[in-house]
Amino acid sequence: MQKNMKKGIIKIVIVVLVFILAKFLIREGIIGAYTERIIITVGINIILALSLNLIIGYTGQLALGHAAFMAVGAYVSAIFTTKLNLPFVPAIILGAVAGGAAGFLIGWPILRLKGDYLAICTLGFGEIVKVLIQNIEYVGAARGFSGIKLFTTFGWIFLFTVLAYILIKRVVNSVYGRDMRAVSQDEIAAEAMGVNAFRAKLLGFIIGCAMAAFAGGLYAHYLMFIDPVSFDFNKSTEILTFVVLGGIGSTSGSVAGAVILTVLPEALRGFGDFIKTYRMLIYSIMIVILMIFRPQGIMGNRELSLQNLMKKGNTFNIKGGEKDGIA
Amino acid sequence: GSAAETATGTTASAATEAAAEGETIKIGAVVPLTGDVPALGESAKNGYQLAVDTMNANGGVLGKQVEIIFEDDENQPSKAPTVAQKLIAQDKVVGILGATNSKCSIPMGPICTQNKIPMVSPTSTNTKVTVEGGDYVFRACFIDPFQGEALANFAKDELGAQTAAVLYNMADDYSKGLAEAFMESYTAAGCSVVAEESYSTGESDFNAQLTNIKNENPDILVMTDFYSTVGLIAKQARTLGIEATFLGGDGWDSTDLVSIGGDAMEGAYYSVFYASDDTSEAVVNFKNSYAEAFDGKEADGYAALSYDAAMILMNAIENAGTTDSEKVVEALNSTDLDVVSGHVTYDESRNPIKPAIICTIKDGKAAYYTTVEPK
Amino acid sequence: MALLEVKDLGIQFGGLKAVDGFHMEIGDNELIGLIGPNGAGKTTVFNMLTGVYQPTDGEILFDGSSISGLTTYEVTKKHMARTFQNIRLYKEMSVSDNIKTSCSVRRKYSLIDAIFHTGKYYKVEQENEEQVQKLLKMFGLEDKADLLAKNLPYGDQRRLEIARALATEPKLLLLDEPAAGMNPQETEDLAVFIKWIKDEFKISILLIEHDMKLVMGICEKITVLNFGKIIAEGTPKEIQNNPQVIEAYIGRKK
Amino acid sequence: MANEIMLKVENVNVFYGNVHALRDVSIEVNKGEIVTLIGANGAGKTSILRAISNLENVKSGKVYYKEKDITNIGAHNIVHQRLIHIPEGRRIFGELTVEENLMMGAYSRKNLPEARVDKEMIYDMFERLKERKAQIAGTLSGGEQQMLAIGRALMSDPQLLLMDEPSMGLAPIVVDQIFDIIQKINKRGTTILLVEQNANMALSIADRGYVLETGQITLEGKASELINDDQVKKAYLGE
Amino acid sequence: MVTFFQQLVNGISLGSVYALIAIGYTMVYGIIKMVNFAHGEIFMVGSFLGLFAVSVLHFTFFPALLFSMIGTGLIGALIEKVAYKPLRNSPPITLFITAIAISMLLKNLVKTNFLAGPNPHSFPEVLSVDVFHIGPVQVSYIQIIVLLTAVILGALLQYFVKKTKTGYAMRVVAYDKDAAALMGINVNRTITITFIIGSALAGAAGVLVGIMYPRLEPTMGTLPGLKCFVAAVLGGIGEIPGAIIGGIVIGFTETMTKAYISSSLADAFTFSLLIITLLVKPTGLLGKKTFEKV
Numbered sequence A: 001m002q003k004n005m006k007k008g009i010i011k012i013v014i015v016v017l018v019f020i021l022a023k024f025l026i027r028e029g030i031i032g033a034y035t036e037r038i039i040i041t042v043g044i045n046i047i048l049a050l051s052l053n054l055i056i057g058y059t060g061q062l063a064l065g066h067a068a069f070m071a072v073g074a075y076v077s078a079i080f081t082t083k084l085n086l087p088f089v090p091a092i093i094l095g096a097v098a099g100g101a102a103g104f105l106i107g108w109p110i111l112r113l114k115g116d117y118l119a120i121c122t123l124g125f126g127e128i129v130k131v132l133i134q135n136i137e138y139v140g141a142a143r144g145f146s147g148i149k150l151f152t153t154f155g156w157i158f159l160f161t162v163l164a165y166i167l168i169k170r171v172v173n174s175v176y177g178r179d180m181r182a183v184s185q186d187e188i189a190a191e192a193m194g195v196n197a198f199r200a201k202l203l204g205f206i207i208g209c210a211m212a213a214f215a216g217g218l219y220a221h222y223l224m225f226i227d228p229v230s231f232d233f234n235k236s237t238e239i240l241t242f243v244v245l246g247g248i249g250s251t252s253g254s255v256a257g258a259v260i261l262t263v264l265p266e267a268l269r270g271f272g273d274f275i276k277t278y279r280m281l282i283y284s285i286m287i288v289i290l291m292i293f294r295p296q297g298i299m300g301n302r303e304l305s306l307q308n309l310m311k312k313g314n315t316f317n318i319k320g321g322e323k324d325g326i327a
Numbered sequence B: 001g002s003a004a005e006t007a008t009g010t011t012a013s014a015a016t017e018a019a020a021e022g023e024t025i026k027i028g029a030v031v032p033l034t035g036d037v038p039a040l041g042e043s044a045k046n047g048y049q050l051a052v053d054t055m056n057a058n059g060g061v062l063g064k065q066v067e068i069i070f071e072d073d074e075n076q077p078s079k080a081p082t083v084a085q086k087l088i089a090q091d092k093v094v095g096i097l098g099a100t101n102s103k104c105s106i107p108m109g110p111i112c113t114q115n116k117i118p119m120v121s122p123t124s125t126n127t128k129v130t131v132e133g134g135d136y137v138f139r140a141c142f143i144d145p146f147q148g149e150a151l152a153n154f155a156k157d158e159l160g161a162q163t164a165a166v167l168y169n170m171a172d173d174y175s176k177g178l179a180e181a182f183m184e185s186y187t188a189a190g191c192s193v194v195a196e197e198s199y200s201t202g203e204s205d206f207n208a209q210l211t212n213i214k215n216e217n218p219d220i221l222v223m224t225d226f227y228s229t230v231g232l233i234a235k236q237a238r239t240l241g242i243e244a245t246f247l248g249g250d251g252w253d254s255t256d257l258v259s260i261g262g263d264a265m266e267g268a269y270y271s272v273f274y275a276s277d278d279t280s281e282a283v284v285n286f287k288n289s290y291a292e293a294f295d296g297k298e299a300d301g302y303a304a305l306s307y308d309a310a311m312i313l314m315n316a317i318e319n320a321g322t323t324d325s326e327k328v329v330e331a332l333n334s335t336d337l338d339v340v341s342g343h344v345t346y347d348e349s350r351n352p353i354k355p356a357i358i359c360t361i362k363d364g365k366a367a368y369y370t371t372v373e374p375k
Numbered sequence C: 001m002a003l004l005e006v007k008d009l010g011i012q013f014g015g016l017k018a019v020d021g022f023h024m025e026i027g028d029n030e031l032i033g034l035i036g037p038n039g040a041g042k043t044t045v046f047n048m049l050t051g052v053y054q055p056t057d058g059e060i061l062f063d064g065s066s067i068s069g070l071t072t073y074e075v076t077k078k079h080m081a082r083t084f085q086n087i088r089l090y091k092e093m094s095v096s097d098n099i100k101t102s103c104s105v106r107r108k109y110s111l112i113d114a115i116f117h118t119g120k121y122y123k124v125e126q127e128n129e130e131q132v133q134k135l136l137k138m139f140g141l142e143d144k145a146d147l148l149a150k151n152l153p154y155g156d157q158r159r160l161e162i163a164r165a166l167a168t169e170p171k172l173l174l175l176d177e178p179a180a181g182m183n184p185q186e187t188e189d190l191a192v193f194i195k196w197i198k199d200e201f202k203i204s205i206l207l208i209e210h211d212m213k214l215v216m217g218i219c220e221k222i223t224v225l226n227f228g229k230i231i232a233e234g235t236p237k238e239i240q241n242n243p244q245v246i247e248a249y250i251g252r253k254k
Numbered sequence D: 001m002a003n004e005i006m007l008k009v010e011n012v013n014v015f016y017g018n019v020h021a022l023r024d025v026s027i028e029v030n031k032g033e034i035v036t037l038i039g040a041n042g043a044g045k046t047s048i049l050r051a052i053s054n055l056e057n058v059k060s061g062k063v064y065y066k067e068k069d070i071t072n073i074g075a076h077n078i079v080h081q082r083l084i085h086i087p088e089g090r091r092i093f094g095e096l097t098v099e100e101n102l103m104m105g106a107y108s109r110k111n112l113p114e115a116r117v118d119k120e121m122i123y124d125m126f127e128r129l130k131e132r133k134a135q136i137a138g139t140l141s142g143g144e145q146q147m148l149a150i151g152r153a154l155m156s157d158p159q160l161l162l163m164d165e166p167s168m169g170l171a172p173i174v175v176d177q178i179f180d181i182i183q184k185i186n187k188r189g190t191t192i193l194l195v196e197q198n199a200n201m202a203l204s205i206a207d208r209g210y211v212l213e214t215g216q217i218t219l220e221g222k223a224s225e226l227i228n229d230d231q232v233k234k235a236y237l238g239e
Numbered sequence E: 001m002v003t004f005f006q007q008l009v010n011g012i013s014l015g016s017v018y019a020l021i022a023i024g025y026t027m028v029y030g031i032i033k034m035v036n037f038a039h040g041e042i043f044m045v046g047s048f049l050g051l052f053a054v055s056v057l058h059f060t061f062f063p064a065l066l067f068s069m070i071g072t073g074l075i076g077a078l079i080e081k082v083a084y085k086p087l088r089n090s091p092p093i094t095l096f097i098t099a100i101a102i103s104m105l106l107k108n109l110v111k112t113n114f115l116a117g118p119n120p121h122s123f124p125e126v127l128s129v130d131v132f133h134i135g136p137v138q139v140s141y142i143q144i145i146v147l148l149t150a151v152i153l154g155a156l157l158q159y160f161v162k163k164t165k166t167g168y169a170m171r172v173v174a175y176d177k178d179a180a181a182l183m184g185i186n187v188n189r190t191i192t193i194t195f196i197i198g199s200a201l202a203g204a205a206g207v208l209v210g211i212m213y214p215r216l217e218p219t220m221g222t223l224p225g226l227k228c229f230v231a232a233v234l235g236g237i238g239e240i241p242g243a244i245i246g247g248i249v250i251g252f253t254e255t256m257t258k259a260y261i262s263s264s265l266a267d268a269f270t271f272s273l274l275i276i277t278l279l280v281k282p283t284g285l286l287g288k289k290t291f292e293k294v
């Protein structure tokens, strides 16, 4: 207990220091507005990657419609702030609740399906959500929903990203997370050991969906404009790529994947015309190469955690041995 | 953050910046070079480039050479503002051209206004672009309601069409926006829309919708999508035996319309920003120099409007006599300029007041038909 | 009253009656053997007991109540656990996490506790951890606690399966061919171990095994299945000398 | 002994990542012999068989079959030379029927009529399989699957047969039967390399044997000698 | 009533397009249990190869079709060798992401100015697109050709996979590569053949669909790719007749929704149909229940 407390305090201090430093750098203009934008995008993408990793990496369900839940959160929260004048935080929380509810509605029937069938159903659900939004005039249909107020600032993003990370960490390091992993490895065995496999999967799915919706809310109040096409299959695969590239089942991997794949395309802007013209080509080749040479992703299924860093210098720990990371 | 930035910008590196400023004037351009509409991006990029090159050849702006920096927004609303922010914060541009499509221009506008950088979008026709973008956002094209009205009036008055079928891309903001604008004006004018059908991006079979439309036997079939899809629809419509006259908007403006649609396009009408067979000096010059600069490529409406947008911005800077943004915006507001697509002045919502041109397809070629003046 | 009472249990796969009229009674702290030729229906009996298959007829009473129609995890909650004929560990999880997952059947906390790390969270985690350590030690796996299950040698994997099942705190443990793939020496060690488990945990064990030495050595009673039907029941001695069993199952005596 | 060497494994090393599973293993099998490999769990028995049939990459060392070097020539090529491997854990084709599984065994054979004759012979050997000809193999019981795996291998008309724990999970009566069959196949001219946990029985039918400990051969000799070896008795035979 | 029959024809015609593409999809899945998400893009490449053969090499229809099939077959084999083979033992999701990256790669590659460029192209009429009338209902020759091709190719392929030795080899490789190798099956070659056939089928579809809907763009494969994946799953993925039925069902539903309910909700209906079907029959219309014996 005491040890945990001490570790917790160290972590809080580090997080606060990082925040103060970042704030300072922004104020002094050392981190410019452009970099700040990228950091905010990174934060949103981290939350998305974390949420999808919970579903894919822990419950073992291949979900291909994650952007749809993001859309639910984005639209619902935007309606609350823009049309019903609710304050920001309650609105995005309501968005997350709506995302969780949508996750329950779709997860409840389809989580009984297996593998590829589940994948295609989530994909289908993603398309359905998109088409439905395209048909709702109240939110601008295909023309998009504009006039959303800017609420998502660096401070909020920082806070929510850290909270999301802690939340995910704590979920996966609890009996619930272990149940999810057990189910993903061998559903029959897990059931025989007393795990309600369906409930474990559904719980992971709902948390993941709610968190994606939360990220959607942040996204909407940052961009101030949302349109259905932004939440299509491409967006879902983009999030999926963060997760796979970071290492399926690795929470810190998801963070790494989201950071790298958000910053990389921006970084490529700095190069010459050739790279600019063939940016997407280069990007896809890089993913193929990365997958071939490191199919387990950047982190594999390992975790980077504070205690490892402190104890053994820069070595990673095998996941089984880790207790908890930042949280 | 931006105030502090300007402060450090002027104090810390005032000297170097002054030197840099002394050499060139930097303008940023946000174009969809990759993503789902790279063809538009290429036209836009060429248009901007040609305008800048032309200006530079004539001595530049304020006696300095203009440097244009292109950034790709992938036609994604989430990318456009980031890219604009980069141009403003990192490249220190004095004005931004773009974005090409409304869905990108809408979220990008507020960024420009916040940073007090004038923005001129060449082809974003959605009303909201300037409304929500704020005082620094301008455009070079007419807006959807105007084009819709122009088309509706043309259909009623010139074609004598009493019934119309509308077929649009429900997943595309432009296509849907224009279709709605048309329907509103058309029904307001006392005519009726007998069929309203839609499809989604990427589809290529329209037989189901067209069979329904055929049933209603409309006088005209309005298709508000881009040329490649329209060509395909037109073909299928004629094959199915639909005899209605085809009508569309600026998205049709490409030589590929006929290469895909073939004979089916014959006799169709569409509104554009300028007619490519216009023999006025401005148009001929533009077309020639475009072809010369880009391996004989034919300029389309996107290229022309992008060229215009760049000209409007550079002209405003010249008139302001400084790159100071407030002055430039003032100059933009009082624009009174002849460009390729006609004569431009701005209304109080920073939308250009200019006519729409109606073209028709004759012998497989686009031909000027008539001009519809703004009311 | 008996811990387990099975009456007239049967199941049909298409046209095949895999198990028919099966009955069995297990009292407290008993070690019963279930043997029979390949394909006789032994594993199928396990599957029906644990709710993996739903029987077409019959009734299962366990610990005083009917468990027919319950799902697998509900059966486990009622204190029955099993191992699998073809090992089914959580391959990519550590040895200790394999065991710890089973602990949550008995001790859980709410999601809120997990997220806010309440006192309850620490308490339950602590208890689970102690339970895991205890089992690891008993099974001689303590220095392999952090290895991934898939990297264990075969024998250890079988042992881990038993440990994992025990962590659910069963009153009845079903073991499906625990000695498969072990050499005679290891099998002998296993025999001792199984008996020890039975006494240490005061539980009953139902054992499927083809190794006659093991079965005859430790089982108190044996049921023999052939073609889904019981052909003999009795003490090891009776079974060993039952001509029907010899003919169908044991073969020539050595 | 002027025996014709059928299989020769020379200083073979196999790694799984960092795990050095086989260290300089050398064994020989003469034509017509039954040779058995015994060893504890994880000793590397399966790894040897997999290395021979090219399912595992041999890091260094050589495998010769009928004097030809067959190290790393591709698993499928080995089958065409009548070196057949019954893998650990049966590995039958669960989605095919019993009969189709047997016919897959004859995949490498040119002479199909002959294969059909063999199939009938196998059905006679394992009557259970005959009864279940049309059953989807994945639903067979463990023992039934084991029979199918052996039957499938015999369909390949083996000259040298590698068997990995054929008695695993089988009823005693079937174990006896399997060992009879092994001897029968051997009498008909098939050389056999047998990996068994049931060391007693394996040694009782084998000509020679090797003892494997943590990836190394620690003992070899005549089966009749090994079965009486104190060390072997203690470690593997029980009592 | 006339309209209904016309819509019926429209539905079946659209369905046969989906079926044609879905066959290759399902075939690759059936053999190596991999969702080759790049299939739609190979289809797109097939269209462009056909265009190249017709307009640059001046081939007629059949040689152009053959040219495209050989071309896509080789490209498929190359993709398999370079990108998928190293990932044989990786989790399916890794392969899935790689396939998505490959599809991005193909799209962006064709989009470059060295190849097709970003602008749309049109396909010359190398086959008759004329229509004939059955009563008042219109059918075009190309519609009939596409339907027949889908059915005939499907039948041939079904025979090939279920009855020939190579077909057996393919199925067995899908189930257990090591065990297949122990039967003397050359696993690598079998997988390569599978990819060549699957990709060649996509190439054939590319040419036919290119003629039917003569608008060729680098992005033209994405939506059909997605819809045909849906069709394959709906029919029971891995089952060739399932792909045909699934394709037709999807095409039919889509058309009927557009015709009688709402054209803007068609996709929502199609995908709802998919989800409902899977809930009722979790392995798709013709899919066999896979059983895991415990």
Ligand SMILES: Nc1ncnc2c1ncn2[C@@H]1O[C@H](COP(=O)(O)OP(=O)(O)OP(=O)(O)O)[C@@H](O)[C@H]1O
Binding pocket: C013, C016, C018, C036, C037, C038, C039, C040, C041, C042, C043, C044, C045, C085, D139, D140, D141, D142, D143, D144, D169, E291, E293
């Ligand atoms: N799901 C199923 N579908 C069809 N048949 C099945 C199924 N499960 C089991 N069987 C059949 O039921 C019979 C009994 O199988 P079971 O696995 O219970 O045998 P077992 O006694 O455990 O044999 P072994 O000792 O070989 O493991 C076998 O003939 C098997 O083929």
Ligand SMILES: Nc1ncnc2c1ncn2[C@@H]1O[C@H](COP(=O)(O)OP(=O)(O)OP(=O)(O)O)[C@@H](O)[C@H]1O
Binding pocket: C151, C152, C153, C154, C155, C181, D016, D017, D019, D021, D039, D040, D041, D042, D043, D044, D045, D046, D047, D048, D088
């Ligand atoms: N794929 C693999 N990856 C990592 N290690 C492996 C792998 N396969 C085997 N090993 C290790 O190599 C060693 C030898 O294994 P092998 O399977 O050859 O043993 P065995 O003698 O056949 O054992 P058993 O009697 O259990 O079948 C063991 O320590 C095992 O854990």
Ligand SMILES: [Mg+2]
Binding pocket: C042, C043, C044, C085, D141, D142
């Ligand atoms: Mg069994």
Ligand SMILES: [Mg+2]
Binding pocket: D045, D046, D047, D088, D164
């Ligand atoms: Mg082994």
